[in-house]
Amino acid sequence: MTSFQPRDPDWEPRVRASFARQAFMRLLGIEISHAAPGEIDLSMAYAPDLTQQHGFFHAGATTSIADSAAGYAALSLYPKGTGVLTTEFKINLINPARGERLVARGRVVKPGRTLTVCRSDVYGIEAERETHVATALLSMICLEGLDD
Amino acid sequence: MTSFQPRDPDWEPRVRASFARQAFMRLLGIEISHAAPGEIDLSMAYAPDLTQQHGFFHAGATTSIADSAAGYAALSLYPKGTGVLTTEFKINLINPARGERLVARGRVVKPGRTLTVCRSDVYGIEAERETHVATALLSMICLEGLDD
Amino acid sequence: MTSFQPRDPDWEPRVRASFARQAFMRLLGIEISHAAPGEIDLSMAYAPDLTQQHGFFHAGATTSIADSAAGYAALSLYPKGTGVLTTEFKINLINPARGERLVARGRVVKPGRTLTVCRSDVYGIEAERETHVATALLSMICLEGLDD
Amino acid sequence: MTSFQPRDPDWEPRVRASFARQAFMRLLGIEISHAAPGEIDLSMAYAPDLTQQHGFFHAGATTSIADSAAGYAALSLYPKGTGVLTTEFKINLINPARGERLVARGRVVKPGRTLTVCRSDVYGIEAERETHVATALLSMICLEGLDD
Numbered sequence: 001m002t003s004f005q006p007r008d009p010d011w012e013p014r015v016r017a018s019f020a021r022q023a024f025m026r027l028l029g030i031e032i033s034h035a036a037p038g039e040i041d042l043s044m045a046y047a048p049d050l051t052q053q054h055g056f057f058h059a060g061a062t063t064s065i066a067d068s069a070a071g072y073a074a075l076s077l078y079p080k081g082t083g084v085l086t087t088e089f090k091i092n093l094i095n096p097a098r099g100e101r102l103v104a105r106g107r108v109v110k111p112g113r114t115l116t117v118c119r120s121d122v123y124g125i126e127a128e129r130e131t132h133v134a135t136a137l138l139s140m141i142c143l144e145g146l147d148d
Numbered sequence: 149m150t151s152f153q154p155r156d157p158d159w160e161p162r163v164r165a166s167f168a169r170q171a172f173m174r175l176l177g178i179e180i181s182h183a184a185p186g187e188i189d190l191s192m193a194y195a196p197d198l199t200q201q202h203g204f205f206h207a208g209a210t211t212s213i214a215d216s217a218a219g220y221a222a223l224s225l226y227p228k229g230t231g232v233l234t235t236e237f238k239i240n241l242i243n244p245a246r247g248e249r250l251v252a253r254g255r256v257v258k259p260g261r262t263l264t265v266c267r268s269d270v271y272g273i274e275a276e277r278e279t280h281v282a283t284a285l286l287s288m289i290c291l292e293g294l295d296d
Numbered sequence: 297m298t299s300f301q302p303r304d305p306d307w308e309p310r311v312r313a314s315f316a317r318q319a320f321m322r323l324l325g326i327e328i329s330h331a332a333p334g335e336i337d338l339s340m341a342y343a344p345d346l347t348q349q350h351g352f353f354h355a356g357a358t359t360s361i362a363d364s365a366a367g368y369a370a371l372s373l374y375p376k377g378t379g380v381l382t383t384e385f386k387i388n389l390i391n392p393a394r395g396e397r398l399v400a401r402g403r404v405v406k407p408g409r410t411l412t413v414c415r416s417d418v419y420g421i422e423a424e425r426e427t428h429v430a431t432a433l434l435s436m437i438c439l440e441g442l443d444d
Numbered sequence: 445m446t447s448f449q450p451r452d453p454d455w456e457p458r459v460r461a462s463f464a465r466q467a468f469m470r471l472l473g474i475e476i477s478h479a480a481p482g483e484i485d486l487s488m489a490y491a492p493d494l495t496q497q498h499g500f501f502h503a504g505a506t507t508s509i510a511d512s513a514a515g516y517a518a519l520s521l522y523p524k525g526t527g528v529l530t531t532e533f534k535i536n537l538i539n540p541a542r543g544e545r546l547v548a549r550g551r552v553v554k555p556g557r558t559l560t561v562c563r564s565d566v567y568g569i570e571a572e573r574e575t576h577v578a579t580a581l582l583s584m585i586c587l588e589g590l591d592d
Contacts (some may be wrong), residue, residue, distance in 0.1 A: 135563075
């Protein structure tokens with residue numbers, strides 16, 4: 001993993017303030033557990049509301065945490081006065097999404113002026129053990145005048 | 149769009165019962181608005197809890213409804229005694245996800261014994277007007293002994 | 297399918313001239329079989345050189361024709377003095393790619409100033425019969441100063 | 445990267461024999477440059493025939509090498525008497541594909557009885573320098589009775 005130079009020295013409060021305004025993250029109980037330039041980890045505790053018909057985390061919940069981790073990883077490298085939107089992504093759900101919580105690790109693969117390509121990997125955490133639950137590849141767009 | 153022959157005559161109550169067991173769908177306020185073999189439409193009313201930082205539906209919410217519509221479209225064609233899991237998908241978010249509600253139209257593209265390929269299109273509904281918000285391509289796996 | 301208004305009245309000679317400069321299309325024997333604003337069909341005759349180990353068209357050949365049909369569908373709507381690059385795509389290979397030839401139908405789903413989202417469907421043609429071989433979802437970027 | 449245990453002790457000659465039967469790999473001048481269980485690297489020298497309209501490697505060529513590296517990485521872990529087919533993949537083209545040659549590194553992310561998920565990264569090599577050209581996420585299916 002390369003290390004990235006943020007273009008906005010105040011990237012961290014900006015990322016945290018934007019995240020705090022995402023009502024959907026609150027609804028799902030998702031929190032930031034790690035923040036560095038180009039790297040955001042999010043954590044979501046198990047709750048019955050987040051499940052599908054077999055009691056695992058719903059693919060929609062798994063995807064939501066994966067996407068948001070990547071989006072904020074991208075935003076951490078954006079200049080001041082710009083905002084982030086996901087333009088597209090692909091996710092492979094490779095193991096049942098279970099555990100006390102899911103952790104998503106969003107990482108910038110290739111920053112760009114317009115498009116930033118990210119990876120996001122989701123892990124189910126049970127006691128000490130991590131299971132790789134999903135892997136995603138995402139494109140984030142940087143929008144001027146959409147202040148995040 | 150081809151028309152499909154269901155392998156289980158009781159496909160519809162089975163789809164509705166499985167959907168009713170998805171707590172996550174309830175959390176997001178998602179309901180079935182159309183059901184035919186290989187075709188499921190879902191509807192999600194706007195709620196502040198479902199938004200991202202600019203007040204649009206969060207990409208995670210948009211994706212959750214897209215994925216579930218496709219999953220149940222696939223399940224409608226599965227034989228009795230099997231269950232559905234999403235193995236992977238890709239989604240393009242092509243317009244801001246706003247409106248009084250989002251509707252996702254899940255359609256089977258290619259049914260298969262193991263893998264069923266689906267498409268899912270999401271529209272934002274405002275008054276009479278539909279905006280195409282997202283388009284997704286998804287692979288669903290049919291699992292024996294995972295009764296949905 | 298919506299009908300699109302080209303921004304360059306000379307879009308067709310521009311698309312054909314750009315296509316003619318793609319040596320890789322020549323190597324694979326790919327030709328334009330239909331051109332309209334936002335719609336390009338390409339055709340590739342079967343040749344032993346294009347096959348994988350079981351005698352079908354190689355996934356790489358199937359993908360190449362799918363991607364190029366979409367790329368030129370996007371370019372047909374671009375303003376003069378701009379060029380097209382694929383930024384990303386996803387393809388599902390849904391049936392064995394066989395037949396006398398493959399035809400790819402690239403269609404613009406959502407044109408945009410920067411990103412244009414396209415769909416591309418590939419069919420195997422044998423006698424009169426068409427088999428749906430692959431379906432793809434693609435993002436094309438419009439670059440100024442990269443004259444196509 | 446985890447290390448994988450092959451299920452067929454003769455995996456390597458099997459992979460090499462299958463690869464040698466892919467006429468399309470020969471057409472593109474692609475060769476195996478590294479083989480280990482779950483890991484295949486392929487190499488493709490620059491040739492004018494492989495280019496698009498701006499002289500870079502065509503996205504179809506870049507994709508073909510990415511897909512094949514992943515497919516053979518999957519096959520290296522398959523039991524005897526089975527074959528590999530790509531069911532779907534997604535690729536992000538993150539830098540212009542140029543250089544004396546492209547190298548694709550296919551790696552198994554999650555082996556499975558039916559589906560094996562792989563990653564494939566493509567690099568452009570110029571003198572000593574590597575540029576990350578593309579990153580892909582792929583699903584490979586294991587088919588019995590389709591001897592590779």
